[in-house]
Amino acid sequence: MLSRLRENARNEKYFSIGIGEILESSSNLFSVKQMVCFIAPNHSACVERIVIHEKLAFTISQKDYTWLSKDHIIWCRQYDQQKWWGSFFAWSPYSGLPVSSITNAIHEKMIEILQSIPTHEKKYIVIKTPSIVSEVQSTKKIFSISSIRKTAALFGYGNYAKTMLLPNLNKKIKITTIHEIDPTQLIPSQKNIYYDTCPYPRPNSKQDVYFIAGYHHTHADIAITGLKNNIDVVVEKPLMTTYLELENVILALQQSSAKYYACFQRRYHRFNDYMLEDFQIMKGDPISYFAVIYEESLPEFHWYRWPNSCSAIISNGCHWIDHFLFLNNFSPVLTSFAHKTKNNDIVTIVTLENNATLSLTLSHTGSSRIGMQEYIELRSGKNTAKINNGNYYCAENSARIIRRAKINKYESYKKMYQNISNSIIEKNNLELHDTWEKIKMVSSLILSLDEYVR
Incomplete structure (x- = not known):
């Protein structure tokens, strides 16, 4: 959660109406150098x-706006309070919401506002000599084969990729391309990396590995492209957001020689080994899982709230659902159910054929003092292990406390990316990558639970 909120440039967006000149157009409705009135949501x-949808602009005549100047911008202290723009506010082409059209009433309102700007206003902002706007395409350096054994593309260059993913990769994997739709995330740029604001792979692009950590609904399509080209894919959660994506991922994986690595970091947690040792049980023995998760409420227009991002079960809850299945050696699901309460808490119940039970509660109600918080109890026979916030562990049985431990809760991320990247380089750990059967089992359960709370 803190990782997401620290992306200040990404979270801070603006809604504007304005007048501008068309520089490029893929729409038949507009041509280069035309003056338009536009909405930038x-x-x-x-x-x-600014790139805008064709439905959010209409042509105008510059002579009707006498206040337009190349020397200054008029400072208006008053603005329209009617909030007629509500249906446009914060819309994104990636959200899954349809774009609203400019109705005749809104067209007239925009004209009225822009034509009423007072030319006699004394306060204004001087426009200095503009800097030259140019597009820069970085050149790729040819690396020595002895030092770089794999090239990779990264999809999604947010704070998570910068702080968790990239620092922990094997140095023999070289990121040669970064895809990020938000240019503000690309500063400062690095030499020898090609930056691309397209969210998907370009045709004929050549890498050995795809690291996928962008918008949730893009993960599956990028992974499918990689698998079809026999490129290993490393996919951050969620693995997919629809059943159709699941079907296509499975088909691509069945026909590919590439490997698929699901990034569920709780699989790599040190407490997993502690628990098996402390409980004195074998892999596959039933381990019931009781978890209460608090996630800090996101800003109203955060992309996690988009329809394309689905419910909290897919966007966040998938972590604990996968962990439960992992600890039980992916025993088949017997029953599953989810319910959303009136205050939007989500309660999930799952039982497995080995008699293990999952009880998972996801909530946005409570203290946000330290961001996301989790309390987990793992139970098997007469043993219980308690895990607080990923870094405190206490195991006990009916007679005594078996073990207490405290660790850095981020070490599982480091271990995950180090192990996965080492496996990609050395091809020596077949257990790390996910088979299509495992992907189908985990994702089918997550998608079915999501349907209950939509």
Whole structure:
């Protein structure tokens, strides 16, 4: 959660109406150099150019707007309070929501606002000599085969990728391309990396590995492209958001020689080994899992709230669902159910054929003092292990406390990416990658639970 909230540039967006000149157009409705009035519903601060949907613009005549100047911008202290723009506010083409059209009433309202700007206003902002706007394409360096054994593309360059993924990769994997739709995330850029604002792989792009950590609904399509080209894929959660994506991932994986690595870091947690040792049980013995998870409420227009991002079961809850299945050696699911309460808490119950039970509660109600919090109890026979916030562990049986431990809760991320990248380089750990059967089992359960709370 803190990782997401620290992406200040990504979370801070602006809604604007304005007048501008068409620089490029893929729409038949507009041509280059035409003056248009436009709505920009969701853009970063201080950008020289804005990409807008054709439904969010209409042509105008510059002579009708006498206040337009190349020397200054008029400072208006008053603005329209009617909030007629509600249906456009924060819309994104990646959200899964349809774009609203500019109705005649809104067209007239925009004209009224922009034509009423007072030309006699004394306060204004001087426009200095503009900097030259240019597109930079970085050149790729040819690396020595002896030092770089695999090249990779990264999809999604947010704070998670910068702080968790990239620092922990095997040095013999070289990121040669970074795909990130938000240019504000690309600063400062690095030499020898090709930056691309397209969210998907370009045709004929050549890498050995795809690291996928972008918008949730893009994960499956990127993975499918990689698998079809026999490129190993390392996929951050969620693995997919629809049943159709699941079917296509399975088909691509069945026909590919590439490997698929699911990034559920709790599989790599040190406490997993502690628990098996302390409980004196074998892999596959029933381990019941009781978890209460608090996630800090996200901003109203955060992308986790988009329809394309689905419910909290897919966007966050998948972590604990996968962990439960992993600890039980992926025993087949017997029953599953989820319920959303009136205050939007989600309660999930799953039972497995080996008699293990999952009780998972996801909540946004409570203290946000330290961000995301989790309390987990693992139970098997007369043994119980308690895990707080991923770093405190206490195991006990009916007679005594068996073990107490405290660790850095981020070490599982480091171990995960180090182990996965080492496996990609050495091809020596067949247990790390996911088979299509395992992907089908985990994702089918998560998708079915999501349907209960939509």
